[in-house]
Amino acid sequence: MSYLSPARLFFAFVAGGFFGAGLLTSGMTDTAKVQGWLDVFGNWDPTLAFVMGGAMIPMALAWLVARGLNRSALGTPLPPKPGTQIDRKLVLGSVLFGIGWGLAGLCPGPSIASLSYGGASLYVFVAAMITGMFAAPALRRRLDKPVAAE
Amino acid sequence: MQPDWIWGLIGGLLIGTGGAIYLLVNGRIMGASGIIGALVDGSAGDSKWERLSFLAGVILLPALLLPLYGGTVDTHITGNIPVLVAAGLLVGIGTRLANGCTSGHGVCGMSRLSLRGIVATCCYILAGGVGVVIFRHLLGVI
Numbered sequence: 024m025s026y027l028s029p030a031r032l033f034f035a036f037v038a039g040g041f042f043g044a045g046l047l048t049s050g051m052t053d054t055a056k057v058q059g060w061l062d063v064f065g066n067w068d069p070t071l072a073f074v075m076g077g078a079m080i081p082m083a084l085a086w087l088v089a090r091g092l093n094r095s096a097l098g099t100p101l102p103p104k105p106g107t108q109i110d111r112k113l114v115l116g117s118v119l120f121g122i123g124w125g126l127a128g129l130c131p132g133p134s135i136a137s138l139s140y141g142g143a144s145l146y147v148f149v150a151a152m153i154t155g156m157f158a159a160p161a162l163r164r165r166l167d168k169p170v171a172a173e
Numbered sequence: 174m175q176p177d178w179i180w181g182l183i184g185g186l187l188i189g190t191g192g193a194i195y196l197l198v199n200g201r202i203m204g205a206s207g208i209i210g211a212l213v214d215g216s217a218g219d220s221k222w223e224r225l226s227f228l229a230g231v232i233l234l235p236a237l238l239l240p241l242y243g244g245t246v247d248t249h250i251t252g253n254i255p256v257l258v259a260a261g262l263l264v265g266i267g268t269r270l271a272n273g274c275t276s277g278h279g280v281c282g283m284s285r286l287s288l289r290g291i292v293a294t295c296c297y298i299l300a301g302g303v304g305v306v307i308f309r310h311l312l313g314v315i
Contacts, residue, residue, distance in 0.1 A: 026221075031223055032222055032226040035195065035224070035227040038192070038199065038227060038230065039227035040191070040230035040231070040234040042187075042188055042231050043231035043234040046184065046235065048180055048187060048238075048242075049180060049184020050181060052246060053246065058305055058309075061302045061305045063306075065305075065309070070181040072181075073181035074184055075185065077181065077183070077186045078284075081190045082193055082284035085189075085196045095197060095200030100200055101196070102196070107289065109288065112271060113272070113292060113293055117267065117296035118267070119300075120263065120264055120268045120271060120274060120300070122267075123261065123262070125315075126259060126315060127251065127256065127261070128250070130264060131274050131275075132205035134264075135205065135232060136232065137248055139235060139236035140236070140239060140245065141250060142248075147261070148261040150261065152261040153209070155264065155267075156209065156265040157265075159266050160214050162270060166270065
């Protein structure tokens with residue numbers, strides 16, 4: 024199936040629509056709710072746990088269904104089995120991401136979902152995030168090099 | 174007015190439904206940082222338009238639904254430019270190094286019991302929690 028098939032683009036749009044609608048509905052585009060969940064020593068807000076739990080229900084079912092399939096409904100390949108390698112890119116990257124997530128109360132999904140109402144501060148965050156994503160491959164190549172020189 | 178956790182649960186179910194559609198129909202993992210990042214660093218290749226279609230939905234649906242939610246959302250986002258820039262850079266670099274964020278490693282990875290997804294999620298939640306304690310309670314910058 025071509026990458027430009029209308030069905031493929033349409034269902035990508037539909038999936039994105041559910042994702043965006045869910046991020047708005049759940050309150051996850053409100054940075055105070057995200058920081059409130061991370062702030063266990065402050066006025067703790069449990070909402071994020073319900074969002075994560077709620078999202079994992081349909082997703083776990085989808086993985087179960089996918090297990091019995093060879094291809095997606097549109098005939099494209101399904102994702103391979105997840106990797107098991109725990110390397111420093113995974114750990115260091117996740118730690119850096121977590122610090123930024125806590126600082127602004129934003130992760131990539133909600134930052135995009137709130138583009139229509141987030142205002143100037145959000146544009147600053149998204150511009151910096153895109154800059155970081157642009158710079159990441161160079162840093163990734165450095166981290167791929169072995170630690171000890173020969 | 175329903176309590177926040179009910180809206181959280183409903184929103185979560187919608188998010189998971191989006192991920193289920195993207196997996197079962199398009200054959201792809203719904204990870205926001207990967208979908209955006211591959212467009213930014215040029216590694217998207219032929220999947221460029223599929224990614225852009227997904228992002229169009231992510232932006233458009235909240236915009237269309239906003240009137241139902243009173244026409245506005247108070248995002249409580251900080252106006253502190255250095256904090257926004259630092260946070261954005263950390264999120265952009267970190268998610269691309271780790272190859273995933275809250276949606277890819279969190280929602281999609283953990284729901285298939287992916288070891289990498291579980292480790293990544295523990296790392297960013299711990300770092301986020303420690304970060305909030307340091308930056309809010311110790312330094313007072315957020």
